[in-house]
Amino acid sequence: MDIRLPMAAATVDERRAVDRILGPPTTGWEGGERRRVDGHVATGGHAARARRHLLLPVLHALQDDIGGISDGALGYVCERLTIPPAEAYGVATFYGLLSVSEVSPTVIHLCDDIVCRTSGAKELFTALADAIGPEGSSDGTRTWHRSNCLGQCDAAPAAFVQEAGVGRRVVVRADLDRLAAGPIDGRDPAYAAIGDAVLTARFGAPDPADLDAYRAVGGYRGLRRALEVGPDAVIAIVEAAGLRGRGGAAFPTGRKWRAVADEEATERYVVCNADESEPGTFKDRMLMERDPFSVVEGLTIAGHATGATKGFIYVRGEYPDAEDRLRAAIAAAEAAGYLGDDVLGSGFPFRIEVRRGAGAYICGEETALFESIEGRRGEPRAKPPYPTTVGLFGRPTAVNNVETLAAAVAIVAEVPGAADTKLFCVSGDVDAAGVVEAPFGVTVRELLTVAGSSHPPQAVLFGGAAGRFLAPAEWDVPLGYGPPSPPMGSGAVVAFGPGVDMDDIVQRIAEFFRDESCGQCVPCREGTVRQDETLRRLVAGADERGLLDEIAQVMRDASICGLGQTAAEAVSSAIALGLVGGAR
Amino acid sequence: MFGAGGGTSSYEEIEHTDLIVLWGSNARAAHPIFFHHLLKGIDNGARMIAIDPRRTESAAWADLWLGLDVGTDIALANAVGREIIAAGLTDDEFIARATTGFDAYAESVEPYTLDHAADLTGVPAEAIRELAHAYAKAPTAQLCWTLGITEHHNASDNVFALIDLALLTGHVGRYGSGLVPIRGQNNVQGGGDMGALPNKLPGFQDVADDGARRRFEDAWGCAVPAEPGWHLSQMFEAMERGDLRALYVIGENPAQSEADGTRARRALDGLDHLVVQDIFFTATAELADVVLPAGAAWAESEGTVTSSERRVQRVRRVVPPPGNARDDIDILVDLARRLGHDWGQPTAEEVWDELRSLSPIHAGMSYRRLEELGGIQWPCRDEEDPGSRFLHGRLWEDPPRGPKAPFTPVEHDPPKDELTDDYPIRLTTGRHLDSYNTGVQSGRYRSPRRTGGTIDLSPEDAASMGLAAGERARVISRRGSVVAPVRIDRSLRPGLAFMAFHYPEDVDTNRLTLDEWDPKSGTAEFKATAVRIEREP
Incomplete structure (x- = not known):
């Protein structure tokens, strides 16, 4: 194709970053040394273009290792993947965590969204502007930017820091000193339960990546039962429980799985949508950080029920701890035979791949998520066709929210109350922001009480930025799916105190x-x-x-x-x- | 081929075929509309194999590119044929039913083992094998070629070598499988169809065919010669001999498009009388005694054009020719009258209807039907005939109608302009997307893509010659030399250079080329020149 590469060449370090994802180039045509035989034969075409989906992982590698994507680096990526530079540039510039305009050893993304801005973010902005310069400036080693919600509303104000060659970390209850400091801030999980703790039952575990500990408290009982009763029965169980998607759209989960299972296809996928980016929402992060095996087990059950042999978890780029925990859980599950060619000796093959988002709220939309995994800008597709017919890589796909999968595990494992429980995120002007697990029918007022509210809020936003402000009369309405409840959305409750503008x-x-x-x-x-x-x-x-x-x-x-x-x-x-x- | 000079398939078939073989064609640059159809095919899952000395923009799309040395296409094709036979992948039933001469062909390709062909072509044996197996095993396949095959001294033999492969595998005469010579001008197909060939009357009827000739003689009221006339290369030789004294050139620019340009211009200069009818004042027009400005064929002219898929379509006049320019038919009719023949004032449709009465393959293509159906592919023999999507379906009937298709054994014959120590670099010529042939039509507007005339070298050759991009170099052949800036191109390999011929005012590439032409088709060996390259102080 008409690929015209930039004149700049990639540095040795940049090539190393790319090669770490793609392997070294094998011919002169994809950036390796030009050998004599390259003058007489070349391959490419479908096989080369089929690697397009590796674009985002490669761009992440460059951002992680180098601190940005230079012209030369982009040129090398394009050569390796046979992508026109204009297109690759269009993909890279779509995502907020990838930088083509500058290469910076440290990049600070400081949240100034609706919770953080009422919790000290504005003061932090001023401090950073004094220290480095206006937003977007660099002092040679650090560059900083404003950010939309980072999903850390339980410990605002928050920042996300990328350090080239070192790693990525989240800083909470941030101040200038904490921004400068190195290692990851540990913090106690902030959660509570009204009634039975089902989804939050394991949040207090000392080592969330310990498989034995997971199994000791009932982990993988769900998958075992699923393998025993078979896909049809699992779908029936989930349908009977009335489980609806917990990401915001509330589509019946059993019906979705059945639609994929019924498609005539050789390949199907299941995808866990872990791109949680709705302002005021952090329940999925909590689940992934505190109970990663439930997500892995849930996706495995989904794969088994739908006939998919491959699952993806698309986790937002600003959740490095969640990503690490998931990867650790997947590795442990593989080692113990819960993932692989023959899950628990059942004959059912299933593997999970983690893909990282790069700072785009829209990628939480399922078809934009597909586009992102496939190596493109996160632009949603027209529906119909729906993902259950034409989804990831054009195959029938079931996309489920993190919490939906965790709930499905509990339902299939016959945990009491599993079908009736919901995670709410309470933040803003409350004493103790965090995740509150509660049965359907709970009210906003009850949630605020659990989180500790010394005075009635001036306003309550329910369901995130895509939700709406509630009239005071609605604070006592039982929450659920369907009227009289306001739309559930992501289940986020943000309270704004009397002093807020x-x-x-x-x-x-x-x-x-x-x-x-x-x-x-x-x-x-x-x-x-x-x-x-x-x-x-x-x-x-x-x-x-x-x-x-x-x-x-x-x-x-x-x-x-x-x-x-x-x-x-x-x-x-x-x-x-x-x-x-x-x-x- | 097989008697009718047209591609066998429709454009739509390439969108639905399993395998596309692009042999000696850089369609991405030279046939962009056709390439759109090809890309749809790729999008629909077709594999594409490209055979070209350069890894061109077209070859970059391919699943497999075979970079053979210039002029070794027969060696490659014969090795592919031999491998198909040796691997038992021939369509034996089709061969037995619909072809003749298989045994002689099989014997002729026997020496072309994969290793021998690898030696001759430079292409690894494994890649040749892969091409052979892919082509033979594909349920449907389109074999496409253009000037990389035909601009050689043995052009017809090159084409026969490709036809032989289609006959081995039954990839002709059915939907999705065919032989596709992609034509270069929008109406070069039409020109030949209308009889602008020295040995054919309109509708591909041979001048030697008494019955056909008599029908034309009756219609035109004059004698029609039974012997073929001269093609263009023969005309030039006749000019040099003094046998051809006057020339009437319509819409052609031989002063710049002929190989060995110095020689061509000298021949044109020596004519007693040169008339040029064209839409632009070309370099050939500058040499003319009389210039007849003509209307442009696509907006100022009424009539039909015929595409590479044999589709005849209507073109309509929307503006009159400007100034003194006149419609081509007007000019010809006026000239005829002064030469003593009154043809009246025929409209384009009247001329077309006369053609239909004399050319069976066009008989059913009235203007009304052409408009109704949006174009019709020949043959279209009567007003009920919807036209023919693909040709030679008759070969699949049992028994096949008409004559069987012959295998034609051909031998590798390297290019005539030999590589020596004095002329060690193989120069091949071709086109850019943004320009057209000698630049008459395309040179008049700016394009950000246009590079101008350059001598394109592989990075290795440039380095060993001590030439950097942009530096001026002199390119010297046995016939002449030109100076051009250097351009580095990774699609080339050591020993292979490339020049376009779009900028004859600055870089007159055809001063270098050899006019050694194919005795059967008359096309010259534009694709293979021997040169040396020196820095120009």
């Missing part, structure tokens, strides 16, 4: 969607920008409610995916409740 918070939400829109479709690309601009005018005193309603309707009706369809929800609800625009 709600204009600022709502504008921050509009900014979030403007930033995270993938830009593919007009209603969302234009709508999120105009919503942001129009909201500013409203806050400044203009009556723009009519225009905001129109924009909201267009996005809701005509966007390709859920991001655009929900981008106006919180803003609309804030206006309706009189939380913004001075109409209080």
